[in-house]
Amino acid sequence: GENVEQHPSTLSVQEGDSAVIKCTYSDSASNYFPWYKQELGKGPQLIIDIRSNVGEKKDQRIAVTLNKTAKHFSLHITETQPEDSAVYFCAASLSNYQLIWGAGTKLIIKP
Amino acid sequence: SAVISQKPSRDICQRGTSLTIQCQVDSQVTMMFWYRQQPGQSLTLIATANQGSEATYESGFVIDKFPISRPNLTFSTLTVSNLSPEDSSIYLCSVESTGRGTDTQYFGPGTRLTVL
Numbered sequence: 069g070e071n072v073e074q075h076p077s078t079l080s081v082q083e084g085d086s087a088v089i090k091c092t093y094s095d096s097a098s099n100y101f102p103w104y105k106q107e108l109g110k111g112p113q114l115i116i117d118i119r120s121n122v123g124e125k126k127d128q129r130i131a132v133t134l135n136k137t138a139k140h141f142s143l144h145i146t147e148t149q150p151e152d153s154a155v156y157f158c159a160a161s162l163s164n165y166q167l168i169w170g171a172g173t174k175l176i177i178k179p
Numbered sequence: 180s181a182v183i184s185q186k187p188s189r190d191i192c193q194r195g196t197s198l199t200i201q202c203q204v205d206s207q208v209t210m211m212f213w214y215r216q217q218p219g220q221s222l223t224l225i226a227t228a229n230q231g232s233e234a235t236y237e238s239g240f241v242i243d244k245f246p247i248s249r250p251n252l253t254f255s256t257l258t259v260s261n262l263s264p265e266d267s268s269i270y271l272c273s274v275e276s277t278g279r280g281t282d283t284q285y286f287g288p289g290t291r292l293t294v295l
Contacts, residue, residue: 111286
């Protein structure tokens with residue numbers, strides 16, 4: 069079955085710098101890749117997603133890239149701010165809303 | 180995106196008792212999902228709840244332990260039965276987003292359960 073690996077588990081960056089989180093998936097048939105942000109005490113919030121017919125998608129300071137050949141996708145956050153501190157989860161989906169989740173990355177923004 | 184609320188937001192329960200968690204959505208959705216998130220861990224799908232049919236449970240989760248109701252297109256409940264300390268987790272409901280395309284899910288704020 070599908071497996072999603074996420075790295076790093078913890079990422080500490082200086083405020084204003086960029087952060088990159090990477091995920092790899094095992095099933096080449098996966099076609100939907102969302103990223104969620106979870107702040108302490110809250111539910112996961114969808115921040116960006118990408119489908120397999122697109123290589124890159126941007127939304128202000130956030131971007132996601134997808135390499136179908138290598139079966140990996142990455143979240144890029146530029147000009148990081150203190151409010152970006154959270155746990156970020158990637159996921160991959162084959163179909164029918166079955167999301168396979170990465171283990172999560174704790175992003176720490178240092179002032 | 181849909182607005183999703185959960186009740187209670189947190190609870191402390193004694194072992195052997197049960198807790199029922201409610202999930203309310205501000206729009207009609209076909210598919211609702213229940214997840215468990217153990218402390219510091221990722222999300223694990225418990226079951227998928229479609230209106231008008233029995234819930235579909237993932238491997239390792241059974242109806243006797245996690246009965247689910249889905250009486251209409253905006254509401255669902257998850258009961259965690261015969262509680263043990265190992266059930267201490269965050270329980271999350273999510274819904275599929277109609278009109279956005281397949282696979283997209285939006286989550287409620289979660290219910291933090293502590294079992295003593």
